[in-house]
Amino acid sequence: MKILVVEDELELAxxxxxxxxxxxxxxxxxxxxxxxxxxxxxxxYDCILLDIMLPDGSGLKLLEELAKEKKQDGVIIISxxxxxxxxxxxxxxxxxxxxxxxxxxxxxxxxxxxxxxxxQFDNTNQxxxxxxKIDLLSKAVYVNNTTVPITKxxxxxxLFLIGNKNRVISKAAVAEHLSGDMANMMDNFDFVYSxxxxxxxxxxxxxxxxxxxxxxxxxxxxxx
Amino acid sequence: MGSMNRLLNRTLLYYSLFATLxxxxxxxxxxxMMEKLYIDDVDEAIMLRxxxxxxxxxxxxxxxxxxxxxxxxxxxKILPDTISKPKEHIIQEMFFDEMTPEWEPYRILYSDVIxxxxxYVLMIRLNLIESEDLIKTxxxxxxxxxxxxxxxxxxxxxxISNRLWKPFFNTLNQIDHFNxxxxxxxxxxxxxITEFKQxxxxxSKLINExxxxxxxxxxxxxxxxxxxxxxxxxxxxKLDMLLQDPSLxxxxxxxxxxxxxxxxxxxxVNKNLLLLSKIENNQYTSREPVDLAKTIHDVIPYFSEQALxxxxxxxxxxxxxxxLNACRPLVEIMINNLILNAIRHNRNNGSISIxxxxxxxxxxxxxxxxxxxTQNLFKRFSKESKLNNSSGLGLAIVxxxxxxxxxxxxxxxxxxxxxxYIML
Numbered sequence: 001m002k003i004l005v006v007e008d009e010l011e012l013a014x015x016x017x018x019x020x021x022x023x024x025x026x027x028x029x030x031x032x033x034x035x036x037x038x039x040x041x042x043x044x045y046d047c048i049l050l051d052i053m054l055p056d057g058s059g060l061k062l063l064e065e066l067a068k069e070k071k072q073d074g075v076i077i078i079s080x081x082x083x084x085x086x087x088x089x090x091x092x093x094x095x096x097x098x099x100x101x102x103x104x105x106x107x108x109x110x111x112x113x114x115x116x117x118x119x120q121f122d123n124t125n126q127x128x129x130x131x132x133k134i135d136l137l138s139k140a141v142y143v144n145n146t147t148v149p150i151t152k153x154x155x156x157x158x159l160f161l162i163g164n165k166n167r168v169i170s171k172a173a174v175a176e177h178l179s180g181d182m183a184n185m186m187d188n189f190d191f192v193y194s195x196x197x198x199x200x201x202x203x204x205x206x207x208x209x210x211x212x213x214x215x216x217x218x219x220x221x222x223x224x
Numbered sequence: 225m226g227s228m229n230r231l232l233n234r235t236l237l238y239y240s241l242f243a244t245l246x247x248x249x250x251x252x253x254x255x256x257m258m259e260k261l262y263i264d265d266v267d268e269a270i271m272l273r274x275x276x277x278x279x280x281x282x283x284x285x286x287x288x289x290x291x292x293x294x295x296x297x298x299x300x301k302i303l304p305d306t307i308s309k310p311k312e313h314i315i316q317e318m319f320f321d322e323m324t325p326e327w328e329p330y331r332i333l334y335s336d337v338i339x340x341x342x343x344y345v346l347m348i349r350l351n352l353i354e355s356e357d358l359i360k361t362x363x364x365x366x367x368x369x370x371x372x373x374x375x376x377x378x379x380x381x382x383x384i385s386n387r388l389w390k391p392f393f394n395t396l397n398q399i400d401h402f403n404x405x406x407x408x409x410x411x412x413x414x415x416x417i418t419e420f421k422q423x424x425x426x427x428s429k430l431i432n433e434x435x436x437x438x439x440x441x442x443x444x445x446x447x448x449x450x451x452x453x454x455x456x457x458x459x460x461x462k463l464d465m466l467l468q469d470p471s472l473x474x475x476x477x478x479x480x481x482x483x484x485x486x487x488x489x490x491x492x493v494n495k496n497l498l499l500l501s502k503i504e505n506n507q508y509t510s511r512e513p514v515d516l517a518k519t520i521h522d523v524i525p526y527f528s529e530q531a532l533x534x535x536x537x538x539x540x541x542x543x544x545x546x547x548l549n550a551c552r553p554l555v556e557i558m559i560n561n562l563i564l565n566a567i568r569h570n571r572n573n574g575s576i577s578i579x580x581x582x583x584x585x586x587x588x589x590x591x592x593x594x595x596x597x598t599q600n601l602f603k604r605f606s607k608e609s610k611l612n613n614s615s616g617l618g619l620a621i622v623x624x625x626x627x628x629x630x631x632x633x634x635x636x637x638x639x640x641x642x643x644x645y646i647m648l
Contacts, residue, residue: 009454015461022468080453082498083507084553102457102491105464153529168467172484182526182560188568190533216477218484219467 001025001116004045006036006062007078008054016049019105020112022167033057040066040073046119047074047112050095052086063093074115078103104173110163129162129224132208143206153178154199161212161222168219196220232385239381243374247367254366258359266331266350267314273300273348274333287340299350305343309334319349328353391415395424402431404438405504446501449494456494460487489615496617499557500604503624508551516580517545519559524578527563536567537575544582546648550629558625561618562587562644569642577641585646595637602633 003025007013010031017027028045030036033056040048040062048066052059059077066073075095079086082100090098096115099108117127117136127134133142139155141148150158160177161169174196175189200212213221277300285293285302294301309315311334318327332349391413398410409431412424463483466472472480502508524538531538548555566576566589574590600606602623605616622644626633632647 009458011458012454012461015458015465019461019465019468080450080457082453082495083502085507101453102460102487105461170464170467170484171481172488173464176488179526182523182564188530188533191529194533215467215472216474216481218477218481 001046002043003027003112004030004036004039004043004048004073006030006048006054006059007051008032009051016105016108019167020109023109023165025112033059033062036062037065040071041069044071045073046116047076049108049112050075050077052077052079052081052090060090060093063090063095067094072119074119076108076111076115078108104170104176106160106164106167106169106173107177109167110160110177113163114159127159127162130209132203134158134162143203143208146206148202148206148208150199150202153195154202157195157199161220165222165224168215168221170219171217174220231389232382235385236378236382239378243378247370247374250370251363251367255359255363258362259355262355262359263331263352266352266355270314270331270333270348270350274335274346277337277346277348282337282339285339287342290339290344299348301347302337302339303345303347305336305345307334307345307347309345311335311345316352317349329356388417391417391420392423395420395427399427404434407435407439409435442501442504445497446505449498449501452490452494456487456491460491463487493615493617496615496621500617500621500624503554503621503628508554508628510551511549512552513547514550514552514555515545515547516555516559516585517542519556520578520580523556523560523563527567530564531567531570531576534567534570535573536570539575539577540579541577542580544580546580546582548629548648554625554628558622558646559585561622562646565589565618565644566642583648585648586643588641588643590640591642593640596635596642598635601635 001024003017003020005013005016005027007016007029008031010029013029013031017029020027028039030039033054036050036054050059050062059079063075066075076097076099077087077090077095078099078101079090080101087098096118097111099111125135125137127136131144133145134140135142139152141150141155141158156178157174160174171189171192174192178192178195196212196214200210203212204210211222211224213223215221290302314331314333317330317332319330320326321328329352330349331352332347335346335348337344337346394413398412402410409428412428415421415424463480467480520540520542524540528538562585563576563578566587569591570576570589571591576590577586577588579586579588602619604620623633626646632645634645634647636643636645
């Protein structure tokens with residue numbers, strides 16, 4: 001899987017690429033409009049992470065360029081400007097998702113995961129992981145073909161963990177992921193613990209292997 | 225503000241007071257002056273008559289004629305030298321007049337005369353009674369004229385003042401209706417009066433500078449918040465990378481946990497500041513029908529989950545389902561902020577009540593048994609509680625959203641509960 005990170009803040013671009021490299025992604029970095037334009041016109045990427053505010057041009061221009069050439073690359077906008085208008089404009093031109101800075105790398109990874117999954121034609125609606133099967137359409141989880149009774153929040157949590165497998169997700173990232181729009185107001189991550197606990201219990205009761213590891217109460221990891 | 229405190233009315237009040245005072249004081253003075261002048265006149269006439277007597281009658285008169293003289297002269301009499309009155313200067317005395325009949329004031333001169341070597345007293349007097357009537361009439365006339373004059377001046381002053389001060393009141397009215405948040409400097413009516421021109425110029429300058437300062441302050445907040453997003457993103461991403469380190473020990477993990485919390489708080493403050501400046505910059509323009517009951521119902525499950533860890537109970541009492549023409553994202557943020565506040569500042573095993581009618585939203589919660597300081601409650605960063613991870617902007621945002629929709633927000637502490645009211 002090839003990913004292009006269009007971001008002029010090199011430190012951020014490097015963090016993103018080294019986080020994603022852990023999951024068999026190949027990352028390239030473009031730090032200017034020109035650089036990005038050249039790369040986009042030459043290669044195909046499964047996903048492009050696009051910063052809108054670049055020193056030598058607007059990321060939205062690149063989006064228009066992609067649309068004009070009818071390219072199928074998935075695009076996630078990463079912007080410092082968390083404005084509804086920008087979001088709507090970006091999605092209209094052809095972006096697949098919009099993520100406002102600052103974000104957790106785990107959140108980004110989960111979004112990429114879901115974007116790439118949606119773009120794959122063969123296996124859109126199901127994720128298979130050893131004895132675990134997740135049906136994305138009906139939002140059902142099966143262990144060895146037995147249904148696991150799971151709440152919506154726990155389902156989201158499971159997908160989030162699997163979207164970041166073998167990497168540690170911070171409690172804060174989980175809390176923000178589960179809070180959605182409410183994340184701006186959250187200041188208490190205690191509820192994360194009980195959701196993790198419940199999910200773990202339910203999976204284990206269904207005789208699923210315990211994949212969820214806790215890292216010193218700071219983070220969680222789906223260990224494959 | 226009583227209408228008596230208006231500039232014009234004040235002017236006219238003082239004017240009336242002074243005019244009355246002048247009228248009251250000047251009338252007796254006028255009367256006194258008139259009287260004095262008249263008496264001087266009368267005295268002069270008496271002296272003239274005395275001179276006349278000296279030159280024409282004194283030498284030719286015989287003692288035998290005195291009776292006749294006295295018989296025919298009512299006001300110039302020759303009396304025997306037995307009168308012990310001050311001589312040679314004019315005094316005032318009352319005499320009884322049989323004709324009227326009443327006591328009447330006279331100016332009177334006694335002087336010694338010698339007729340045929342005999343001493344007599346010559347008395348010359350003049351009645352003041354007619355003059356008194358005249359003076360009274362004159363005084364009344366004077367009063368009348370003065371009163372009418374003052375009355376005319378009163379109305380003229382009022383008329384002129386009203387006209388003259390018009391530009392001033394125009395300006396005043398404009399300033400009164402000026403709202404810095406609407407980004408529009410008031411249009412001041414041009415005037416030809418130097419002072420008002422100066423005033424308008426000064427006010428325009430002041431307002432424009434204020435608008436500029438306000439604008440740049442707002443832009444600063446927005447720009448600063450935006451500029452912080454990228455370094456924050458770098459910071460947070462580096463934390464995420466650090467967390468992946470397999471050699472991480474428990475101490476480092478707990479430091480990392482604190483850093484995560486600080487980063488979350490920073491990003492929260494930043495996002496809330498951005499939200500505030502967006503509302504202030506009128507970047508939320510869309511209005512649509514918002515069903516408040518549904519909005520509240522939608523978030524209750526989420527908050528119930530939040531409330532679970534502290535064993536809080538949430539009571540809802542929705543008696544009406546008002547549909548408002550409002551900005552949906554802002555209404556949601558407002559409701560969320562209020563409920564979250566009620567959770568955050570609650571005590572364990574406490575309760576939260578949410579009431580919705582067609583006129584108001586009331587959110588109450590148990591918590592500290594003390595009224596909050598209402599003065600600073602809705603101000604930015606004026607944190608009342610000791611919880612140091614709240615952003616200090618929640619209520620400021622609620623207030624701003626209420627202002628935006630022209631709703632009223634208020635706080636009340638009663639029956640050991642804290643209540644926030646939104647009057648729709």
